[in-house]
Amino acid sequence: QWKCKYCAFEEGLSGTVDMGLGYLSQDSYKFGEYTGLNKQGGFFIGDASARFRGEDARYWNINASDLGLGSRSLNAEGGKQGTYKVYLKYKELQHYISDSVQTPFSGNGTDSLTLPSWVPAGTTAGMTSLPGSLNDYGLSTTRKRVDVGGSLIGGSHWEYGVNFRHETKEGTQRIAGTFLFNAAQLVEPVDYVTDQVDASASFTGGKLQARFAYYGSTFSNDKNTLTWENPYTTGIGATAGQLTLPPDNQFHQVLASLGYQFSDRTRGTADVAFGRMTQD
Numbered sequence: 001q002w003k004c005k006y007c008a009f010e011e012g013l014s015g016t017v018d019m020g021l022g023y024l025s026q027d028s029y030k031f032g033e034y035t036g037l038n039k040q041g042g043f044f045i046g047d048a049s050a051r052f053r054g055e056d057a058r059y060w061n062i063n064a065s066d067l068g069l070g071s072r073s074l075n076a077e078g079g080k081q082g083t084y085k086v087y088l089k090y091k092e093l094q095h096y097i098s099d100s101v102q103t104p105f106s107g108n109g110t111d112s113l114t115l116p117s118w119v120p121a122g123t124t125a126g127m128t129s130l131p132g133s134l135n136d137y138g139l140s141t142t143r144k145r146v147d148v149g150g151s152l153i154g155g156s157h158w159e160y161g162v163n164f165r166h167e168t169k170e171g172t173q174r175i176a177g178t179f180l181f182n183a184a185q186l187v188e189p190v191d192y193v194t195d196q197v198d199a200s201a202s203f204t205g206g207k208l209q210a211r212f213a214y215y216g217s218t219f220s221n222d223k224n225t226l227t228w229e230n231p232y233t234t235g236i237g238a239t240a241g242q243l244t245l246p247p248d249n250q251f252h253q254v255l256a257s258l259g260y261q262f263s264d265r266t267r268g269t270a271d272v273a274f275g276r277m278t279q280d
Contacts, residue, residue: 015050022068029096029138036070036094044068057081070094070142079150086150097139097173101187104133105228108187109172111245113228120233122182127231141171141190157204165196175226177241182232188245191222209259218250249279 022043024031032038046067052060060078072092079085105113121127149163175188200213226243253275260268 010053011055013050013052016048018045018047020045027099029099029140032070032094033096034071034094035066036096038094038096038099057083082153084150084152087147089145089147091143091145091147093143093145095141095143095171097141099136099138101137101139102134103137103185103187104130104135104231105186106135108137109189111189111223111226113186113226115229115231118229118231120231122233137172137187139172139174139187141169141173143167143169159202159204160200161202162199163197165194167194167196168192169194175243177226177228177243179230179232179234179238179241180236182234184228184231184241186226186228186243188226189223192246193220193222194218207261211257213255215253215255216251218248219246220248221246247279249277251275251277 022045024037024040024043027038027040029038037043044067047065048067049061049063051062052058058078058080061076063075064073066072070092071094074090075087076089077085077087104115104118106116107113116133117129118133119127119129124130145165145167147163147165149161151159151161153159169190169192171190172187173190175186177184177186194217196215196217198213198215200211202212203210223245224247226245227240228242229240230238253273255271255273257271258269262268
């Protein structure tokens with residue numbers, strides 16, 4: 001049997017590993033805003049990859065990057081080419097917002113902010129307790145995301161796929177509250193959970209193509225409201241304020257699309273979708 005002596009087909013296991021050390025000369029939230037390189041000192045540099053190719057078209061890939069940073073990630077995928085595929089992904093996303101925040105409120109990061117021994121006034125100029133009660137605080141959030149899914153090429157021109165994502169977001173960020181004409185800058189607690197699912201079935205024929213799909217998303221917030229003590233003499237008798245934080249919600253959608261090739265110059269398509277969104 002004839003064999004191509006110059007055709008290179010990759011088979012077996014291969015991979016790479018990169019390791020090292022780095023050093024950051026000073027603290028900087030802005031420098032490490034999305035990478036996690038925000039603190040002075042040494043850090044680990046680590047990347048790795050591995051791949052396998054078999055004679056029967058089976059394969060898998062694994063990639064890990066930025067293992068020593070707050071932006072680390074891991075991707076793994078495997079299957080059989082032309083038949084099926086499964087994957088797993090993990091990602092951390094840092095957002096360092098500010099390390100120069102000063103606030104007189106205590107309880108930052110919770111849903112209840114309190115003031116120390118306080119002398120309220122109509123403006124900040126009259127708040128004699130303000131200069132001595134300011135505390136330094138850093139605002140930042142951390143996302144952790146996991147993706148799981150796969151696809152299957154079935155018989156009779158059908159292909160099926162499903163993807164699921166689970167994401168958490170924790171930390172603190174800016175928000176503001178008011179008492180009519182007086183405003184206060186506040187620290188908002190962040191404790192979100194988001195789940196998403198996307199499933200589909202696709203058909204590809206000689207002239208006919210069709211796709212049926214479902215998409216769903218749910219969001220939940222562990223903190224419903226933010227309460228803070230009133231630092232002002234407003235004249236309306238309010239000793240505390242309250243804000244509603246992002247509410248729990250969900251969205252569901254089903255959709256279908258159809259295409260037909262009547263001739264080389266004529267094609268017809270149709271799309272229909274129905275969605276429903278609710279929030280608490």
